[in-house]
Amino acid sequence: MSKRVDVVDLNVYYGDFLAVEGVNMNIDAQAVTAFIGPSGCGKTTLLRSLNRMHEVLPGARVKGQLLLDGEDIYESGVDPVTVRTQVGMVFQRPNPFPTMTIRENVLAGYKLNGARLSKSQSEEIVETSLRSANLWNEVKDRLDRPGSGLSGGQQQRLCIARTIAVKPDVILMDEPCSALDPISTLAIEDLIGELQQDYTVIIVTHNMQQAARVSQKTAFFNIAGTGKPGKLIEYDDTTSIFNTPQEKSTEDYVSGRFG
Amino acid sequence: MTQTPTPTPASVQGPSGASGLTEPSSNGVPRRSSLTQNTLPSWLWIAMLGGSLVLGAALSALFGFNLATWFIFTAVIYILSSYFLTRTKVNGRRATDGLWTNLVYLAFLIALMPLISVIWSVASVGIQGLMAPGFLSSDMQGITGLVDEASQTEGTPVLGGIFHALIGSLLITLAATVISVPIGLLTSIYLVEYAKGGPLSRAITFFVDVMTGIPSIVAGLFAGAAMAWFLSVFSGVTGLLTTQRSTLGITAAIALSVLMVPVVVRTTEEMLRVVPNELREASYALGVRKWRTILKVVLPTAISGIASGVTLAIARVIGETAPILVTAGFVVNTNWNLFQGWMTALPVYIFRQFQNPTSPNFSDPSEQRAWAAALVLILIVMGLNLFARLIAKFFAPKQTGR
Known part of the structure; x- marks a missing residue:
């Protein structure tokens, strides 16, 4: 069900601009890994290159290897669409499809790909996905209402339900709580803890308490200055990063003395 | 400053302001909130527009009444009078604001005129032919x-x-x-x-x-x-x-x-x-x-x-x-x-x-x-x-x- 991710000598570019340089890391399956670091250090860029969403932007490209259970997703001949069915993504801002109902949003991964589902199959997928996203009790009576009518936190959980409905191996989350209030954030964090049992979860966050709460491993990224590439500074168990960091800049960042 | 400050309307009404808003004062008339000073009554512009329409019609009649001069005189009288009234009664800033608002409305009305005029003239002339029997259902064959x-x-x-x-x-x-x-x-x-x-x-x-x-x-x-x-x-x-x-x-x-x-x-x-x-x-x-x-x-x-x-x-x-x-x-x-x-x-x-x-x-x-x-x-x-x-x-x- 879940797969491990190994990053080998990965460089990520926007055109000629090197955004992330020389990343090597091994991300465990069935665990939560957090990416932290200051704005513009390439966390999101690296995350987006993990399911080949990076190359959607004009001029964006990647060098190096990215192994999903030992298979390089950047090997020539690999279809990005296949990669994305295995590596799902939750975005910073909740983005349910405005033309679809809650039910259709959950089934979007199937419906948009033209898959034919029987009524019982789709009912089952909707219920299990919404239950896994801790949203079922809130929306079970209004599955046929538009998804955009939900609150921000509910919309974000709807997006998570939509992502896990297609049963990926890895779930990427790009600051999933930054647009949400503390209660919704708590709901999502609880959810991340449950998702970890079945999926490899990689989360980008600006909130260090959040990284400390939800993740087993933490990677700290930093940037030497504007226009310089972002680099992986330290990658270790979350407790070590926050309590006994090896690098000075990590210690400065996690203790709030950054800059 | 040992001198007692001169009471301003706000300081006089301030403490009881919240209840005074709804309670009628001693003479039975609802007391005006101190926040509403420096405003003109809301019905005034309608009254002024009505007055301008009448005056405009009278002025227009001097030259032989027609719609165009009536419109022009009304607009000029209304815009000028409301500008000077606001300027003297309220303040210059509001007067300028009102002046430009009125000019914008005027421009809108002028822009609307050709449209209304076209629709009116075509409708008034064309309705007779449209009502003619068989106009929509017959062609011109045999019409010599x-x-x-x-x-x-x-x-x-x-x-x-x-x-x-x-x-x-x-x-x-x-x-x-x-x-x-x-x-x-x-x-x-x-x-x-x-x-x-x-x-x-x-x-x-x-x-x-x-x-x-x-x-x-x-x-x-x-x-x-x-x-x-x-x-x-x-x-x-x-x-x-x-x-x-x-x-x-x-x-x-x-x-x-x-x-x-x-x-x-x-x-x-x-x-x-x-x-x-x-x-x-x-x-x-x-x-x-x-x-x-x-x-x-x-x-x-x-x-x-x-x-x-x-x-x-x-x-x-x-x-x-x-x-x-x-x-x-x-x-x-x-x-x-x-x-x-x-x-x-x-x-x-x-x-x-x-x-x-x-x-x-x-x-x-x-x-x-x-x-x-x-x-x-x-x-x-x-x-x-x-x-x-x-x-x-x-x-x-x-x-x-x-």
Whole structure:
């Protein structure tokens, strides 16, 4: 069900601009890994290159290897669409499809790909996905209402339900709580803890308490200055990063003395 | 400062202000909140407008009353008096604000005048012809100069109608829509979703802009020449259709689609561009292919804007006269076949009835028919615009469903 991710000598570019340089890391399956670091250090860029969403932007490209259970997703001949069915993504801002109902949003991964589902199959997928996203009790009576009518936190959980409905191996989350209030954030964090049992979860966050709460491993990224590439500074168990960091800049960042 | 400060209205009313707002004061009149000072009563502008209307009418009557001078005098009196009243009673800032607000309203009214005037004059003149029996359901077959002469001199009912022109306009516009919507939609999809700002996309954008400015008569001449060339090559190669002439309904449809394509490209391009990129990315992240994303996510999200843009493009070309006149000609009978024989469209009908009355010496019946046809044309265009709004409303993504 879940797969491990190994990053080998990965460089990520926007055109000629090197955004992330020389990343090597091994991300465990069935665990939560957090990416932290200051704005513009390439966390999101690296995350987006993990399911080949990076190359959607004009001029964006990647060098190096990215192994999903030992298979390089950047090997020539690999279809990005296949990669994305295995590596799902939750975005910073909740983005349910405005033309679809809650039910259709959950089934979007199937419906948009033209898959034919029987009524019982789709009912089952909707219920299990919404239950896994801790949203079922809130929306079970209004599955046929538009998804955009939900609150921000509910919309974000709807997006998570939509992502896990297609049963990926890895779930990427790009600051999933930054647009949400503390209660919704708590709901999502609880959810991340449950998702970890079945999926490899990689989360980008600006909130260090959040990284400390939800993740087993933490990677700290930093940037030497504007226009310089972002680099992986330290990658270790979350407790070590926050309590006994090896690098000075990590210690400065996690203790709030950054800059 | 040991001196007791002079009580201001605010400090006097302040402590009891909250209750004083609702409680009547001793003399039974609700006390005015201190926050409402420096304002004029809200009914004042209506009273002043009424006064200005009366004064304007009186001034206008001095020069021999007419609507134009009445309007001008009223506007000047109202704007000036409200400016100076506000300036003296309130303050200069509010007066300037009011002055510009009034000027903006005035500009709006002036801009509205031609529209109201056109609708009024066409409706008032055209309604008589529209009410004539069989106007919408009969064509001009058998309506000779003698029939019109009898109508004008002996008072027999005005015969003849616009059925053939309605059918012609409908078929030609429908065919033009069928040709130009796929071309325009696919072009804008290419520009928004696939083009990466290269020379091809810039060339397309440039030529679409150029096409927007093509005079319609040029489009008509182009379509006529293109069809004539096509028919001569076709008959030369296959030996078929040797007697086919290029004056056809479909030629007019091609001419109109030359005018329609740039409008459709422009409007749909706008609509596709406003679809948030997040939705495309959400779809990609679910492992959906690009063409499916465009088909199932981007187009449904933009469909209301696209549909209303297409409707407005139709409204734009349905009133074209010159390109249809030179490509489809003019006939008096109803022709249902786009691919055979001449056809009449509504604007061409109007043009012909004015320019070449059926009976040159007794032109009143022709003019009556022309005005009525103009009224029908305006109603169709207004109907299309309303339809576009309804489409935009019904297809719009549901924003809230709470």
